[in-house]
Amino acid sequence: MAGEIPDLHAEVRTGTGKGAARLARRNNLVPGIVFGGDADPLPINIPFNALVKHLKAGRFKSTLFNLKVDGHDDVRVICRDVQRDVVKDLPTHLDLMRLRRTSKIALFIPVEFLNEEEAPGLKKGGVLTAVRPEVELVVTAGDIPEKITVDLTGLEIGDTVTISSVTLPAGAKPTIDRDFVIANISAPSGLRAADDAAEDDAADAEEETTEA
Numbered sequence: 001m002a003g004e005i006p007d008l009h010a011e012v013r014t015g016t017g018k019g020a021a022r023l024a025r026r027n028n029l030v031p032g033i034v035f036g037g038d039a040d041p042l043p044i045n046i047p048f049n050a051l052v053k054h055l056k057a058g059r060f061k062s063t064l065f066n067l068k069v070d071g072h073d074d075v076r077v078i079c080r081d082v083q084r085d086v087v088k089d090l091p092t093h094l095d096l097m098r099l100r101r102t103s104k105i106a107l108f109i110p111v112e113f114l115n116e117e118e119a120p121g122l123k124k125g126g127v128l129t130a131v132r133p134e135v136e137l138v139v140t141a142g143d144i145p146e147k148i149t150v151d152l153t154g155l156e157i158g159d160t161v162t163i164s165s166v167t168l169p170a171g172a173k174p175t176i177d178r179d180f181v182i183a184n185i186s187a188p189s190g191l192r193a194a195d196d197a198a199e200d201d202a203a204d205a206e207e208e209t210t211e212a
Contacts, residue, residue, distance in 0.1 A: 005076070008065035009050065013043040021093065030091050034067065034077060037098035044069060051091055062107055062136070064144065067096065076141055078105060101142025106175050108134040111182060112147045121157040121185040132182045135163065136175045145169040150182060160184040
């Protein structure tokens, strides 16, 4: 399971309706609602600055959070919607959905590369390019992998690593159906320049032969 699920702190919002929501915003809070699971909907307020920080970090809607509300048990949630001010583009309301441990969810899982010292292509000066340092997978909420690993043993310059060549955690599957590239080993810039020059020379020679 993932080693670090970020906390999302909130407080219970007393009162409902537009009046309570406006009061929350005046107090630098963002109103929201927590729904789903086996419990009743729970109106909450989240500190504006904390929410904006999470939003700026990116992928807010595909991040699993541990919601902490005083007087309530911690619960895992995922954001289903963030409403924003049409002029200022600032958050004005959010919807959070509770998740059961058996719920399926799409999350970005980091990729770790192993055995770089066993890759002949890297020993020759090749460059490892992580095309996708994170991969979006459908996983079970109660069994979220901390990472997926890519073994670079035996890879040469020009080799690529695709999702089909990686052993995924049990129960996880990519959100993309096609066999996409995760990483590749490319030639060092000096070698690529030499190869390009050789190709240009060969092309020039071929053109001269054809003209003759």
